[in-house]
Amino acid sequence: MSLKENFARRAERMRASEIRELLKLLDQPDIISFAGGIPDPALFPTDAFAAAMSNAVSGDAGALQYSSSEGYAPLREWLAQHMTELGVPADADNIFITSGSQQALDYLGKLYLSAQDTALVTWPTYLGALGAFNAYEARFDQLNLTGNRGADDYVAGAEAAGGAVKFAYLSADFSNPTGETVDREGRLKLIEECDQMDCALIEDGAYQALRYDGEAVPPIQALEVAQKGNLEECRTIYCGSFSKTLSPGLRVGWVCARRDVIQKLVLIKQAGDLHSATLNQMAVYQVAENLFERHIPKLQKTYAARRDAMLAALARDMPAGVEWTRPEGGMFVWLTLPKGLDGKDLLAHAVEAHRVAFVPGGAFFADGSGSNTIRLSFSLPPEDVINEGVARLGAAMRDCIGRS
Known part of the structure; x- marks a missing residue:
């Protein structure tokens, strides 16, 4: 018996998230990942949450x-x-x-x-x-x-x-x-x-x-x-x-x-x-x-420094023909690659040969276009890791451009 024969029609439209799959790479310590839009856990208000959880459970049975x-x-x-x-x-x-x-x-x-x-x-x-x-x-x-x-x-x-x-x-x-x-x-x-x-x-x-x-x-x-x-x-x-x-x-x-x-x-x-x-x-x-009002400026200061580090590294290490956005906030920079360079192909080579990861841009287009785009997240790695990761990415791009 095959239960999938009885799946609803909409099940045929379900696809695995490319980002969720790429996040598994975070378990490999030698890979620098710009893939997930992941907040830095060092910035979580851990002590405040520990106290809040304790207060909620001890002070109000409704918490459970x-x-x-x-x-x-x-x-x-x-x-x-x-x-x-x-x-x-x-x-x-x-x-x-x-x-x-x-x-x-x-x-x-x-x-x-x-x-x-x-x-x-x-x-x-x-x-x-x-x-x-x-x-x-x-x-x-x-x-x-x-x-x-x-x-x-x-x-x-x-x-x-x-x-x-x-x-x-x-x-x-x-x-x-x-x-x-x-x-x-x-x-x-x-x-x-x-x-x-x-x-x-x-x-x-x-x-x-x-x-x-x-x-x-x-x-x-x-x-x-x-x-x-x-x-x-x-x-x-x-x-x-x-x-x-x-x-x-x-x-x-x-x-x-x-x-x-x-x-x-x-x-x-x-x-x-x-x-x-x-x-x-x-x-x-x-x-x-x-x-909340005191915590947000801390996030802004840290992530702004990482964004600035990524933009500076891109200006230094990207080959000719690569373009990128310059966000005023958030966690992402979007790159448009030279014509003919595919984001998925670049990812495969970048991970294997240079141990750096990102998200190919095609996953973000409803029509499957955008193959020559990629997304980089700057929220998790510190500035020195960002510098090294972008340098690796630039080297991977030059490899792929040289083959084309």
């Missing part, structure tokens, strides 16, 4: 009990205030706690997408979003923030495919994978187009707090609230996370949105995992309440 699907009330209230400070006046009823922002993307795909519906995403975009939306048999179309394509083109393409445009998704600040930021004009343009299409707008704010220089741009949701006067009138759904700021392992994220969206997400969670881990939420609340 079932809890509400919406999330731990004090954490939701703290997040409502946090969103208000970002320019989105909200209350606890506008906040929904998820098991990381990845779960939020999965739930939003489940909420909005029917087979053949269109999700608008940037080319490239976050690999995890593609995986989450793909499971619901979505069709992807390229969200073009600067070119001539607009709402009418997106709608026509969706209708020709037998569905509708259900949402646009993007990370507007220091995006994964490119590190680029959408300016105010681009954000306003996107709000206008989503109004025209009458679709949702999913804003992934995972890296929003990690700005190192340049002028901050308000979240898309804040710009829309300023236009329309009230969050309940807005179509933007903001997905946030503590994974890049406090701890990825506790898996605590959130959604900020109008109440009718939150209510539907709560129903999905009740049918899924009931609620996110109560103990984790309580601990995150205590740590966020006590030190």
Whole structure:
């Protein structure tokens, strides 16, 4: 008997994450890895979490009990205030706690997408979003923030495919994978187009707090609230996370949105995992309440130095014809390789011959293009390791260019 013969049709669309596979290389001590967007564990507020966990367990039996699907009330209230400070006046009823922002993307795909519906995403975009939306048999179309394509083109393409445009998704600040930021004009343009299409707008704010220089741009949701006067009138759904700021392992994220969206997400969670881990939420609340504002500058200082080291090393060691982004924050630099140089081929040679790893860029494109791009993460290795790793990468590139 073969059970796979009874798999749902959507199972055929499921693919292993290239990043998760590459992370296994971290177990090999001689490899310098720029692959995962992994926070430096040395920066985790470990002592604060140890105290918070102890306080939660000893002070409240509810820490080990079932809890509400919406999330731990004090954490939701703290997040409502946090969103208000970002320019989105909200209350606890506008906040929904998820098991990381990845779960939020999965739930939003489940909420909005029917087979053949269109999700608008940037080319490239976050690999995890593609995986989450793909499971619901979505069709992807390229969200073009600067070119001539607009709402009418997106709608026509969706209708020709037998569905509708259900949402646009993007990370507007220091995006994964490119590190680029959408300016105010681009954000306003996107709000206008989503109004025209009458679709949702999913804003992934995972890296929003990690700005190192340049002028901050308000979240898309804040710009829309300023236009329309009230969050309940807005179509933007903001997905946030503590994974890049406090701890990825506790898996605590959130959604900020109008109440009718939150209510539907709560129903999905009740049918899924009931609620996110109560103990984790309580601990995150205590740590966020006590030190979030003091902790962020420490992250910014450390990661900014590593970004600067990577950009300087790239300028020194990259062969002619390689181009890269210069992010104002986040964890990533995006490289475009000389024509004819394939990121997957380069990775195989770089790992085998030079013991350096990264993520080939094609995985971030919904149509499988982008073969001559790669993503580098600077968040985990210290500056001296970054210098050595980029030098190794440059040598690997020269090897591959010499063969072509």
